Amino acid sequence: MDQVDAIIMIMKTRLIRYFEIDIRRTSIFTEFIAGLTTYITMAYIVVINPTMMAQAGMNYGASFTATCLAAALTTVAMGVVANWPVALAPGVGLSAFFTFTVVGELGYSWQVALGAVFLSSILFIVISLTPLRRWILASIPVNLRFAIAAGIGIFIGFIGLRNSGIVVSDSANYISLGDLASAETFLGLCGFLLITVLSIRRIPGAIILGIASITGVAVALGKVEYSGWVAQPPSLTPVFLELDISGAMNVGMITVVLAFLFVNLFDTAGTLFAVADSAKLTDKNNEITNLNVALRTDSVSSLVGTFVGCAPVTSYVESSAGVSAGGRTGLTAVFTALFFCITIFISPLTSLVPPYATAGALIYVSMIMLSGLQNLDWHDHSELIPALITVIMIPMSFSIADGIAIGFISFAVIKTFTGKLRQVSFVAWALTVLFALKFIYI
Numbered sequence: 001m002d003q004v005d006a007i008i009m010i011m012k013t014r015l016i017r018y019f020e021i022d023i024r025r026t027s028i029f030t031e032f033i034a035g036l037t038t039y040i041t042m043a044y045i046v047v048i049n050p051t052m053m054a055q056a057g058m059n060y061g062a063s064f065t066a067t068c069l070a071a072a073l074t075t076v077a078m079g080v081v082a083n084w085p086v087a088l089a090p091g092v093g094l095s096a097f098f099t100f101t102v103v104g105e106l107g108y109s110w111q112v113a114l115g116a117v118f119l120s121s122i123l124f125i126v127i128s129l130t131p132l133r134r135w136i137l138a139s140i141p142v143n144l145r146f147a148i149a150a151g152i153g154i155f156i157g158f159i160g161l162r163n164s165g166i167v168v169s170d171s172a173n174y175i176s177l178g179d180l181a182s183a184e185t186f187l188g189l190c191g192f193l194l195i196t197v198l199s200i201r202r203i204p205g206a207i208i209l210g211i212a213s214i215t216g217v218a219v220a221l222g223k224v225e226y227s228g229w230v231a232q233p234p235s236l237t238p239v240f241l242e243l244d245i246s247g248a249m250n251v252g253m254i255t256v257v258l259a260f261l262f263v264n265l266f267d268t269a270g271t272l273f274a275v276a277d278s279a280k281l282t283d284k285n286n287e288i289t290n291l292n293v294a295l296r297t298d299s300v301s302s303l304v305g306t307f308v309g310c311a312p313v314t315s316y317v318e319s320s321a322g323v324s325a326g327g328r329t330g331l332t333a334v335f336t337a338l339f340f341c342i343t344i345f346i347s348p349l350t351s352l353v354p355p356y357a358t359a360g361a362l363i364y365v366s367m368i369m370l371s372g373l374q375n376l377d378w379h380d381h382s383e384l385i386p387a388l389i390t391v392i393m394i395p396m397s398f399s400i401a402d403g404i405a406i407g408f409i410s411f412a413v414i415k416t417f418t419g420k421l422r423q424v425s426f427v428a429w430a431l432t433v434l435f436a437l438k439f440i441y442i
Contacts, residue, residue: 015331019083024328031085034327035335038087040205042318044361045071045089046343047211047353049310056099056110058309061234064347066308069236072340074301074313079333082294084281085322086272087336088301091314092365093152094263096159098311102256105398108247113256114306115248120260121302121312127265128299140262141428144407146372147387148263151394151403153369158395160362163355164188183221184356187214191360199364207361214357229349239309254434259404264312268298272315280328382418386411405435 016022021031046067053063071089078086102113126132161167165185170176178185195210203209218224248257272294281289298315305313322332373391377383390407397403412432415424424432 019329019331021329021331026326026328028331030326031329031331032335034085034322034332036339037204038085038316038319038322038327038332038336039339040208041322042087042089042316043205043339043343044207044211044358045092045316046340048092048358048361049090049095051353051355051358052095052099053110053309053311056103056113058110059234059238061347062236062238062240063309065234065236065344066239066305066310068340068344069308070301070305070310070313072337074297074304075333075340076337077301077304078294078297078315079330079337081330082290082297083330084272084290084294085327085329085332086294086315086319087322087333088298088313088315089340090305090310091264091312092362093156093369094260094314095311096152096156097259097263100155100159100398106252106256108253108256109244111242111244112247112253113311114243114309115245116253116256117260117302117310117312118243118245118306119248119253120257120264121299121306123257123261124264124299124302125296128296135427140425141383141386141411143376143383143387144390144411146375147390147407148394148404149372150370151391151407152263153366154391154395155366155398155403156369157363157366160188160192160359160366163362164191164359165356166359183223184354187217188356188359190214191357192363193360195360195364196367207364210364211353211357211361214360215353218354218357219352224352224354226352227348229346231345231348233344234347236308241307242309243306255402255405258431258434260312262404264302264314268295268315272298382414382420382423386414405439408432408435 012028015028019031021027046064049067050060050063053066054060067090071087074088075086078084078088098110098113098117102108102116103110108116158167164187165178165182166180166189167175168178180186180189191210191214194213195206198206198209215224219226272291301313305311319327319333322336376387386407389410390403392403393406394403397406408428408431412424412429415421
């Protein structure tokens with residue numbers, strides 16, 4: 001018994017030293033609670049992501065396992081390598097782009113779409129290993145960054161509205177209000193309202209609680225059939241290493257690859273900066289601790305995700321919930337990764353979840369993503385109008401890539417003809433030319 005106690009004490013001491021737990025004024029128990037909190041707030045992704053991947057033609061069970069593995073592997077890497085309390089998983093917006101634009105609208109196979117994710121991940125790693133990343137972030141118009149996030153938010157919200165039946169296609173008006181008296185539609189609407197109320201009241205895990213509640217009601221009404229909750233993990237074979245890189249290497253995929261790259265780039269940077277500020281990850285010179293390591297770890301994570309069959313993996317802003325619970329070190333991320341590993345064994349429970357149960361979560365997430373609109377410059381119309389064009393065209397064209405392209409082109413044109421040519425950076429011009437060539441020749 002004494003030997004066991006000695007081993008436990010040695011492991012505890014090493015954990016404290018490696019993760020700088022004492023230096024950052026936290027404890028192993030606090031980090032555990034923070035890791036659990038982060039997991040609860042973002043666990044919805046293990047339901048939403050496989051559902052969207054299945055709509056792209058991928059095997060649901062394999063995508064479930066892939067989502068859990070990608071989240072676990074990349075999150076533990078962030079914790080161990082960068083010592084940051086940040087969790088990662090496939091991005092909701094990027095997964096929506098993967099399924100509904102690249103596969104659904106453009107007609108590419110999901111294997112080619114994964115190939116595009118691979119190429120964007122390679123570019124992501126390259127610019128993260130050089131000063132290019134900071135230079136690109138500084139060169140892209142700030143208002144367009146906020147607009148892209150908001151536009152993707154509306155895009156995701158529309159998908160949620162459609163999946164729940166709240167809006168339906170209409171031959172005369174394109175879309176119209178669905179049948180709210182339908183049980184599925186009513187439950188989808190209730191799910192959104194429940195998640196919203198729980199979130200406003202600051203109930204931990206509001207999103208996953210909302211999804212679970214609507215699923216429970218669906219089971220009680222006989223809409224879905226309960227078949228247990230523990231099982232052997234679904235095989236990863238149907239999606240493992242199935243990316244088609246050669247198929248993604250054509251001119252038509254340039255916009256797709258760039259869309260994956262820049263959306264992931266902006267989303268990651270914003271999340272990491274926000275979490276660093278919340279966790280007080282700064283040194284005596286007020287520089288963010290291990291920022292470059294965190295950025296590089298995140299960039300490699302997207303590449304890992306492609307191998308197991310996921311859309312780009314990105315840092316989750318829900319990590320702030322864990323920070324609020326006291327998480328300050330990478331041990332928080334390690335505990336979060338552990339919970340994702342455990343989740344792999346409850347696939348029957350997650351397969352119960354119908355699309356209308358996750359629809360409310362998508363609608364709620366979309367509302368949160370609109371918050372960036374408050375940061376737009378509402379007084380300078382040469383900045384505002386291109387941003388609003390981007391916000392509108394992403395959902396209206398049902399294409400994140402086309403919406404971003406139109407936004408950049410309008411920015412360059414409006415700035416040029418209003419005497420503000422010098423405000424268009426070289427990077428913005430380069431992207432504008434690429435996007436314009438895409439519309440002309442493809």
